[in-house]
Amino acid sequence: MEQAQDREVGPALGMKYREGVRAHARAHYCTGGWDFIVEAFDNGELAEVIGSAESLEEAIAMAGVRAHELDRARCERAAS
Secondary structure, X not given: OHHHHHHHHHHHHHHHHHHHHHHHHHHOOOOOOHHHHHHHOOHHHHXXXXXXXXXXXXXXXXXXXXXXXXXXXXXHHHHO
């Protein structure tokens, strides 16, 4: 029961920083995969990525890791 509550709290916390992360993604749209965050992540998906963040800076860093992973995969596909 306690674990189920934790899963619900994580995404709810992610919503707190969602708009700040989206603003950062828009400002960096053309670099490092941030376009994926702007174009492809709905609110729920973004909340899952940043759900455990304790600050906006941490949320941006967490989203940045995912954006960079997606960008790297895109570059690898383009190179092959």
